[in-house]
Amino acid sequence: MTGSRNFLSRLSLSLAPLLVALLIAILLLVATGAPPLDTFAKLFTGSFGTSSKQADTFVVWVSLAIVSAGLLITFTAGQWNIGVEGQIMVGSIFATWAARGMWEQSGIVGIPVIILWAMVGGALWALLVAVLKIYGKVNEIFGGLGFNFIATAFNIYLIFGPWKQKTGGTLSGTEIFPEALWMPTLPELRVSPIAIIIALFVLVVIYLSLRGTLWGLQLKAIGKNIRAAFVLGVPTNPLMLSAYAVCGACAGLVGAFLVIIVHHRLIPSISSGYGFLGILIVLLSSFNALWLAPLALFFAAVSIGSTALQLELNIDSSLGGVLQGVLVLVVLLMQGIKEKVISK
Amino acid sequence: MKTNKLWWLLSVMIPLTLIISACATPTTEAPKKFVFGLIMVGPKEDHGWNEAHWVAAQDVLKNVPNTDLVWIDKVNPADRPGVTIEQVSDDLVAKGAKVIFTNSAEFKDGTNNAAKKHTAVTFIHISGDAVLDKSAPANVGNFMGRMEYGKMIAGCAAALTTQTGSIAYLGPLIDAETRRLTNSVYLGAKYCWENARGKKDTPLKFEVTWIGFWFNIPGVTLDPTQVVNGFFDKGADVVLSGIDTTEALVVAGQRAKAGKKVWAIPYDYIGGCKEAEAVCLGVPYFNWTPAYQKTITEVQAGKWKQSWDWNGPDWKNINDPKTSHVGWVDGKALSADGKKSLDAFIADLGSGKINLFAGPLKYQDGKEFVKAGATADDKTVWYTEQLLEGVTGKSK
Incomplete structure (x- = not known):
């Protein structure tokens, strides 16, 4: 019984921030003159109301689930991999690079190569941050931010330079890929069942490897206290590198999906802020892999549903982003409070 | 314990979902409109x-x-x-x-x-x-x-006004549309510079800088405000906007308040001069x-x-809201003389007395755009490949 009471109190501690966030969101909505109930309803119907909306929501979910699973690894190792946004972008760049080399290729050959190459790209880009951190003593947050800027600039350069369309460089992106290299989707819908399966697979693998492997255990040790772990014989540097490589590969996978499922070309803001959303998701999950899938679904729903706010209620759809931000802030704040309470 | 937790999660999520979806019953009103x-x-x-x-x-x-x-x-x-x-x-x-x-x-x-x-x-x-x-x-x-005409008129107004003989164009991204519009500005400016101003011997300076998109996207495009400031710093005194937002006019307004003699010409929207009337020479606009x-x-x-x-414009009255697809409104900063010359230019464009897409016209790299004695047809103009000879700036 004590176990379940303990669980109840933990659950209420997890739910309290959600309720506070909800309350603040309602106050915000009232303040901006939006009907709160209607707003939430429209967010919901806008993301789950029709089969095509559900499909679009799951398209976003795939990206958020995979990237947050990858980030869970770096967070477990105590690393703030802010560079994840650039790692997604480099994944998309590598995917496009591969696609350009296989323009005439069939999908069965082309798509796996594109995906793998994108994962290699994302991993390499992440390793740059790790190497700078380990051997150059550059804080990963600064390194990551720097590499994000470089990835964006390089992407723009490619789109307006070597990879521009025949008719000239445009912000709408590179030439559209031949349809053979598009990831197959359900008829009339934009969602790819294969991608959903891959995302679930990634979630399970990450969950299991954190729970049941030596690697996962050692990552946790690094995350708790890297010096102590080192002294106790944990090979910290190789582990750190592997954590970044895994996260980067996940980001690269997302980058590939964004190119071959969503846009069918490389576009300037291809990473779509999903890396940063992924960070928020992991923070909200209290580093628990089980929470990643539902939280990713929530964030995906808000992203897709918020266009409905404008269409249906004439509310600026950036409100969706504000709600997400409020939620994360409140939850982090509550976690801080919780820790203070516990430490007393 | 673990299954317990999952069960809890579900038992919270499912009623929540149901409640929300119950609130979300779609209202079914037959859209008769x-x-x-x-x-x-x-x-x-x-x-x-x-x-x-x-x-x-x-x-x-x-x-x-x-x-x-x-x-x-x-x-x-x-x-x-x-x-x-x-x-x-x-x-x-x-x-x-x-x-x-x-x-x-x-x-x-x-x-x-x-x-x-x-x-x-x-x-x-x-x-x-x-x-x-x-x-x-x-x-x-x-x-x-056919904004080409609007841009020609804008170019003319700029050439009629400039005192430094240097005009700049704030370009969006580079494609056939933006090239032909830039060329149109240049052709209008060159014509009025040489004819109305009578300056055949001093070549008009005409520079374009592309920011990369139709409006400022921080970190992705060049910052139009900085680009416009750069134009003025380099000696241009009229900046024409090719982008969808009003930075050119705003910066010109700031500079004028600081005592500089500068002007700007916005784009697209009939009310485009509003943000800085005192420096606005006019605006070529779409009437959709x-x-x-x-x-x-x-x-x-x-x-x-x-x-x-x-x-195209309705040449009987280019500002007729019912019939003219493209128009031009004079700005407060356009001088009385300038207005007179500009009206004459517009009348000549309308009557066909002036056709600025008449050859010989060459692209920047010397390739022929329109032969001597010929005039460009619609397709040639639509798919303009490069900026014209005489324009400083990138064609691709």
């Missing part, structure tokens, strides 16, 4: 390109009885990451739209794809050429205003209302046919 949709690339109140479209849609609501508008703006990778034209079109069609206007050249592929999915809906892609290059599905049409209205009434009557329309 004729609904049309508008997808805009930028904010609807940008005092530029998008506002011109927004105003046209409002006019349709006023002028055509029983119509209703569904719209979405800021559909671009910076404001709505991951949102595609296909998705937004689904939304508008779900809201009952029978006609959908999409207002950016960047929307070509997205519009065509959406049209393939919603074959019963008429799509109009603005400043598109999918009909011209035959890539358009049967339910896609294109129209565009007649074309929007024609499309709507034709679709309503079942008479719409696919076409690629390049709609």
Whole structure:
């Protein structure tokens, strides 16, 4: 019984921030003159109301689930991999690079190569941050931010330079890929069942490897206290590198999906802020892999549903982003409070 | 313990979902009105390109009885990451739209794809050429205003005013449309510089800098404010805007307040001068209302046919809101003499006495654009390959 009471109190501690966030969101909505109930309803119907909306929501979910699973690894190792946004972008760049080399290729050959190459790209880009951190003593947050800027600039350069369309460089992106290299989707819908399966697979693998492997255990040790772990014989540097490589590969996978499922070309803001959303998701999950899938679904729903706010209620759809931000802030704040309470 | 936790999670999520979906019972009102949709690339109140479209849609609501508008703006990778034209079109069609206007050249592929999915809906892609290059599905049409004339007039007004003999053009991204518009400004400016100002012996300086998109996207495009400041620093005293927002005018206004003699010419929207009247020489603008209205009434009557329309000014009165697709309003900063010369220039353009696309004209690299004795046809102008000889700036 004590176990379940303990669980109840933990659950209420997890739910309290959600309720506070909800309350603040309602106050915000009232303040901006939006009907709160209607707003939430429209967010919901806008993301789950029709089969095509559900499909679009799951398209976003795939990206958020995979990237947050990858980030869970770096967070477990105590690393703030802010560079994840650039790692997604480099994944998309590598995917496009591969696609350009296989323009005439069939999908069965082309798509796996594109995906793998994108994962290699994302991993390499992440390793740059790790190497700078380990051997150059550059804080990963600064390194990551720097590499994000470089990835964006390089992407723009490619789109307006070597990879521009025949008719000239445009912000709408590179030439559209031949349809053979598009990831197959359900008829009339934009969602790819294969991608959903891959995302679930990634979630399970990450969950299991954190729970049941030596690697996962050692990552946790690094995350708790890297010096102590080192002294106790944990090979910290190789582990750190592997954590970044895994996260980067996940980001690269997302980058590939964004190119071959969503846009069918490389576009300037291809990473779509999903890396940063992924960070928020992991923070909200209290580093628990089980929470990643539902939280990713929530964030995906808000992203897709918020266009409905404008269409249906004439509310600026950036409100969706504000709600997400409020939620994360409140939850982090509550976690801080919780820790203070516990430490007393 | 673990299954327990999952069960808890589900037991919380499911009732929550049910409650929310219960609140979300869709209201079913039969849409008796004729609904049309508008997808805009930028904010609807940008005092530029998008506002011109927004105003046209409002006019349709006023002028055509029983119509209703569904719209979405800021559909671009910076404001709505991951949102595609296909998705937004689904939304508008779900809201009952029978006609959908999409207002950016960047929307070509997205519009065509959406049209393939919603074959019963008429799509109009603005400043598109999918009909011209035959890539358009049967339910896609294109129209565009012949802004070339507006830009020629703007160029002329700039040349009539400049004291340093140096004019600059704030370009968006580089494509055939923006090249032909830039060339039009240059041709108008050159003509008035040489004829009205009589300065055949001193060549006019004309520079273009491309920021990379139709409006500022921090970190992605060049910052238009900085670019315009750079133009003025380098000695230009008139800056023409080719982008959809008003930075050129705003910066000129600031400089003028600091005592500098500078001017600017905005673009797109009839009210474009508003933000700094004192330095505004005038504005070439689109009047989308007649074309929007024609499309709507034709679709309503079942008479719409696919076409690629390049709609010009009504030379009898280029500012007639009912008939002229492109117009020009003088700004407060245009001098009385300048106005007189400009009116004469407009009259000559209208009568055909002046055709600035008459040869010989050469591209920047010396390649022939229009032969001596010939005039460029629509397709040649539409698919302009380079900037003209005499323009400083990148063609590709």
